[in-house]
């Protein structure tokens with residue numbers, strides 16, 4: 001798989017450490033999330049990768065080339081802060097100005113407005129746009145020069161639920177067209193819905209880097225109940241299928257280490273003389289696993 005970005009031991013220290021020795025790769029065609037609470041170093045990371053903040057140490061390559069020069073920047077569409085559009089000009093006229101600055105052809109304007117669902121409103125003044133429409137226009141503007149990578153910093157900040165869904169759908173459709181996307185967010189739900197890969201930042205340190213699927217890749221657990229709890233627990237322990245067997249509020253919880261279906265387990269327990277009054281197979285939500293990950297990094 002072609003590498004778009006390779007980051008090695010990137011560090012930024014202001015008075016305090018903002019980004020602490022992070023390394024990750026971005027492969028072509030995927031959507032990467034930089035996930036972390038406010039102040040965890042997301043914007044600083046983008047700033048360094050876009051050459052607006054000097055790193056303290058570390059290195060990176062865009063498209064196999066060291067650092068970020070002007071040629072590289074032409075291949076990247078980024079929205080780090082709300083761009084300044086002229087309020088009294090239409091979306092179309094604003095994009096004409098951006099197209100001239102970026103050297104993009106005006107023929108791209110309708111195409112990018114269509115991508116962000118603003119084509120029908122292109123003649124309207126920017127000042128009449130809702131916050132969600134303004135954000136969508138910013139995305140259109142970043143797409144004008146047909147970038148290979150799109151970088152978005154908290155793209156749904158301040159938007160209502162409908163606006164959030166619209167932005168999310170647009171990001172998903174841009175990703176489907178093959179553009180690599182790196183998006184920073186403090187919202188786990190957003191990352192889960194948009195991204196294939198995630199780098200979790202905490203106080204500037206990457207505490208997880210990998211696929212979103214792998215982050216949620218536990219086999220889950222069974223909840224079981226039986227009149228003879230002692231026999232149930234000893235039978236479960238004897239099966240060697242579980243990493244732990246615990247009791248919680250009259251329910252026995254068995255963390256699965258070897259894949260097994262509920263019906264297979266029921267049969268095995270029945271053979272050992274255990275009669276179940278309750279059996280369900282569950283999986284922790286990504287949120288629970290995320291909190292577990294953050295907790296582990298504290299210890």
Ligand SMILES: Nc1ncnc2c1ncn2[C@@H]1O[C@H](COP(=O)(O)OP(=O)(O)OP(=O)(O)O)[C@@H](O)[C@H]1O
Nearest residue numbers: 014015017018036037038039040041042043044045
């Ligand atoms: N110019 C600066 N001077 C001093 N400290 C800074 C500067 N920029 C950022 N920081 C600090 O670096 C840390 C990381 O900030 P950063 O903005 O990168 O985090 P973030 O995850 O993007 O959060 P947010 O979403 O709130 O912007 C914070 O402690 C912040 O106060």
